[in-house]
Amino acid sequence: MSETTASLRRKISGAGDLQSVVRTMKAVAASSIGQYENAVCALDDYYRTVQLGLVAAFRQHEPLGVTLRVAPKSAGAIGAVVFGSDQGLVGPFNEAMLDFVVKTLGPLPGPKTVWAVGERIQSHLADTNLPLKAHFVLPNAIGAITPLVGQILIEVETQREKGEIAQVYLFHNRPDARAIYTPVSQRLLPLDDVWRRDLATLRWPTGNLPEVMNDGEQTLRAFVREYLFVSLFRACAESLASENASRLAAMQRAEKNIDELLEDLHRTFHRLRQSRIDEELFDVVSGFEALSGP
Secondary structure (H helix, E strand, C coil): CCCCHHHHHHHHHHHHHHHHHHHHHHHHHHHHHHHHHHHHHHHHHHHHHHHHHHHHHHHHCCCCCCCCCCCCCCCCCEEEEEECCCCCCCCCHHHHHHHHHHHHHCCCCCCEEEEEECHHHHHHHCCCCCCEEEEECCCCCHHHHHHHHHHHHHHHHHHHHCCCCCEEEEEEEEEECCCEEEEEEEEEECCCHHHHHHHHCCCCCCCCCCCCCCCHHHHHHHHHHHHHHHHHHHHHHHHHHHHHHHHHHHHHHHHHHHHHHHHHHHHHHHHHHHHHHHHHHHHHHHHHHHHCCC
16 A cells, blocks of 8 residues: 555654653653662662671570571472562563563472562463462552552461461562663572571671670561561562663663654655655646647
8 A cells, every 4th residue: 555645744743752752751761760779779788787687686696486497398388479560661571570480489399379569460470370369569669669568578477377378489670780680589488497597608797796785586586577678678679670771771672663763754755755746747847748749
């Protein structure tokens, strides 16, 4: 079907409108990345501090009465908290996370339950054989992460008290300078001997050994609560930073494609208009020659 100048004008106008939307989304993603990346950097230092606090508390106090137990031979049911996105225009962000979750949970024994954080990842998980327990809405700012973490911790603790889950895993995308983001996982619970042995590998940064003052068990409990909180907070912040980085990259690709499309449309439009002008001039010349004939 041959193009007309009118149809080309409509296409150019539509591509221009789409270009404006893409540029707006690009600007929003670029402005959002900063706050999440800064939060991730700060959380890395704080996470390290909490780990060192746990090392000091364990060194001085045996956790009697604290929920720290040796993993049984049968590890029990698994609960997985999966962070994705609520919005689109993020490339294969959710698809990559879905593949990683399926491949990671597949070999693990026992029944699995999934909590989805993000509407898009929820719809992807619904297409698998992993049962969805509940879903949460992603925050749109750093200040909204804390209420989300509180909801997740309450949900996880409720299911653990009911005996429906014994292990909890976190899945999220982490920013990566080489590949924009990388899917990662972390076993959040139980806080057992395996977890303690991993903590024991951390070295105290100075030659002065720490000492826990007053109630050591209360201090240990506070550090455990903070460890769970900061682990979830950091996972959410890293996921949001990765999401916006992925959206920025997708918008950059879309902007490049639209620029190329507009260039091609303008070239076709000018060629077609010149062709129409040439045809009209040819008709005028032909008519003049016909009227001027012998």
